Amino acid sequence: MNRPPSFLALILVALTALPTMAGETLETVKSRGMLRCGVSEGIAGFSQPDADGRWQGLDADFCRAVAAAVLGDGERVEFVPLQAAARFPALLGRKIDLLSRTTTWTLNREAILGLQFPGIIFYDGQGFLVPAAAGIQSPSQLHGKIICLEKGTNHERNLARYAYLKKLTFTPLVLDSLHTAADALFAGRCAAYTGDAGQLAATRLRAPGGADAFVILPERISKEPLAPVILEGDSQWTTIIRWVLFSLIRAEEYGVTRDNVDALFDDDTATLGRQFAFLTKEEKRLLGNAMSLTPGWAMRAIKTVGNYGEIYERHLGRASPLHIERGLNRLWTEGGLMYAPPPD
Secondary structure, rough: OOOOOOOOHHHHHHOOOOOOOHHHHHHHHHHHEEEEEEEEOOOOOOEOOOOOOOOOHHHHHHHHHHHHHHHHHOOOEEEOOOHHHHHHHHHHOOOOEEEEOOOOOOHHHHHOOOOEEOOOOOOOEEEEEEEHHHOOOOOHHHHHHOOEEEEOOOOOHHHHHHHHHOOOOEEEEEEOOOOHHHHHHOOOOEEEEEEHHHHHHHHHHHOOOOHEEEEEEEOOOOEEEEEEEOOOOOOHHHHHHHHHHHHHHHHHHHHOOOHHHHHHHHHHOOOHHHHHHHHHHHHHHHHHHOOOOOOOHHHHHHHHOOOHHHHHHHHOOOOOOOOOOOOOHHHHHHOOOOOOOOOO
């Protein structure tokens, strides 16, 4: 079995990569006329091609929002499917401009690999998927069992840490991809599959015999703040990615949707539109110039994919097969952690 690149190997790649100059990424994307966005090989709700080959999901739609803001067209995205072990080498090697692939923000990845995490797009936690027929209610009942997981993630380290703290013993079976790890569980090669709970919910949809044949245990063994990822050193690109995300969140806070955004912003006197931005025309112009974006960049992003709540419900929530409760991903006004700083 091929092993993933060691963390030391990734560090060496990071150290030998040429430094990114401020503004370079934006100019490259504009010159190419296409945003290269790294996504998963297929995680329902996050990034997965549909029957027509069109990429769908929270992460995929974020790529479109960035393309709309930067290039004026949310369809100007080249989706690059990546296994977990290949995602950082692809970014460090500049094969992609943006990684939008269920990736956890960690100190090691930021400080040592030289990656930037502009903001959190989904709050998750590592859990366990087990056969319903096994009657398992808690990870402690997996003591001495084989646990499947995907290589190139922090899940193996989290599993080892949890086992140490709880005085349990697990035998990890590390496999090449999310799908091979899930298939090993379905084939009975392991007692459980561990990963981010959102991914586990997507995995259940592929289960032989239907989703009800497997259950996600309620306990979470880690915090997994998932974020878009870019290379450090380009402050302008960091600002753009961060504020596209914040604009989607802020739009939900103020009731700005894909359907009403045109009406709200065509007229600067519209109450809701003014509350959302609360900037003068000159301030908007200066901000756009500072970010090297044409006016209306935030409006284009919202019009393309909707606000954060619309995206969530469409791909992960009530309108999706996953039916994942928003929980921590609710707005701060509703008891969640989603919060956008003010623009002025």
